[in-house]
Amino acid sequence: MVVCTAFAVTALGVEHSSVWGDAGRRGTAESLWGIAGWLAAVVACGAVVRVAIKRWAPNSNEILLGIVGLLMGIGWVFVARIDSLLASEQAVAVLLGLAVIAGTLVAGRHIDWFLSRPGACGLVAALLLAAGSFSGGANVSAGAYEAPRQWLNFGSLLSVQPYGLAKIVVVIAACGLTATAPRWLSDRLVPHRHAAGASAAAVGAWALLIIGGDLASSVIVFAAAWLPLWLDGDDLVGSDIPTVPRSTRARALHWVIATYVVGVGVVATVYDRLSAQIRYWLNPWIDAEGATVVDAAFAIGDGGLSGVGLGLGAPQHLHEPHSDFIFAVIAEELGILGAAALLVAFMLLVGVGAGIAQRARGTHRLVAAAVASVIGLQAFFAIAGVLRLLPHTVGALPFVAYGQLAMIGNCIAVGLLLAISNASNSPRGEPLHVPLGDP
Template structure:
């Protein structure tokens, strides 16, 4: 993150120099830019201090945790903060506060890691919290479909004088905890005869909820992510169910049950896209983005990425003001324009490494912890995939913050919670494996 500090100063300095007039004096705009530069540097210093304190907390409460995970997260957060401050310096303080709250969430999870099983044993409470967060975002959203124009729904909850928040980012992590808790507690209260069918029953409930989210919120990516996140623990459940003497369903039974539910969900999404204007507009705009659009155009993003070329136009020399929501929806286009294809590819590699580390942690974990690690890792990976694929027009463009990079307070906190859970699971798994080796020796 020290490198990101230098990068921020250079980028903001170039932006300030580009606004300088030919008179040689300092205009009012330049004085404001200088004040913004020093204020941004102050916030970044606070973030660096918070990151160092979090590293100290990791060494204190999770000394055997995977430090590569936190390093990758810090790299993505640093790059994201730089470009958010580059696009709109007024958002630098809000993003910095979100990062500091995320660091605090990581430290809090590690300090209360012993309570993780307590939360997993209460999936009902986490499920109600998920429904509340999804409902808050869904009923706050809206879409405009008129005269061929398309504006995607905005899941922003207006809090008056406070910054608007997007509840979906946090809801996906809470949904992962609820799904993992349900998968591990269900054998305790279901009879053995019903166990082979509980995977289909649980997935069916999730499917109906995902359809409801799709209809009310009109946002395809969030519906798919919530559905996949909840189904993944049901698929993994039974392979390593520690401490249970109840027979679990064979993988073939689970495969048939979940495959049927997934196929039904896909057919339902296809029908909704055909008959529902808000969804069909997303697909039509994806297939033909050159129609009249007031906002959220991926055409401008394509031109920005093309202008960047291989090595980019340079830090602070791009034109993010030409993009809609460059600090959130299209921040990947801003990165690709100023850092080029190489910078965009480096961002993709960082996400791939982050998902790979999380997958490794899940493979080494046991029981419910393995389900939870796999679920939260999939949430981060799928969010990054849908966000970048939407900008590149590989998939229909949807509203979704690029994890750790784009502006989004609740999304940032939710993703930091996911990293904190992975660090706690990694530390517990390593401690358990060492204890097992000691017992065997």
């Protein structure tokens, strides 16, 4: 109801907008009403996924689907409002994402099969990183001072960015290596059960930074791999290697973070694009190349508290408004209140994921904590970059911004959370598969 109402109000707002002129206003409004069929397909697919969850994950936390469905729907409305030609592509991405959630619920029954093969998952992640390093289609630049993003085009309705899925695969491989490494490595090589998986994810993080030049994705993968080291309890969780006291883990984590920060600083001095991101973050007014963040600040300021209204903004003045700066478009048309509501939705999503991780067992706890961290950190970096709280890097808002493969990767994360939640909440007496790593 919220998404359909937002779409109708947006179409009506475009009809009364003075930005496009009379002819452009009528044409844009007619094009919005003409793509209402895609919205109907998205809503119908969401209902099918709801039935799939009741069938394959009846004990899961269904709040996840409500939050994700709201974010997907609002994101599609704004992408269609910004450029009606992208509405079909984004609708395909949403439909694929919802189908992936249902498919992950089925595959989630065999999640330990994937976790027991970290080498295969690592190979897939390496292939995705390699695919993102070579352009298979148009090279879409993210701005004058940002690293170019490589899009692989498959026909007119599918353009993918491999880095969006690589982050999830790297985290799954790291969690699997965490559970399996103690069985084939000596205690001297693996002093703690997280060391192997977190170290492997750190290698993936450095690859994202050096090969792809993607600072945000690198930090997300690195943090998602090392956060479970801090969040994990002091129980053995069935591991062959005893756990380390929290104070020792805290010291080790501080040293690892310090080393990573120093390494990022060194890389930033070598790569001009990374150093330019920091330079324009500190002072975007030094020349025209920092205008992307400045334009976003003006748009957010124009929105004020309650916004200018759906369909009444001017997203055409922003750079990549359908992806990198879609949060600025939302803040302009819905105001601070609408932007705050979006933040609350992401906070609820990450909070539900953290609750699922707290109730899970064994390696499932690490997977739930890691994928919830990936979603939360993606949203944090995307929004903080637009607000200039952090350097603006290549990063799109999960479930909201335009993009196919990033949508699929995040939907895989949601499907894993639903599958783990279903296993954790299974009633007594019902057969429950013992997670990998449990005795």
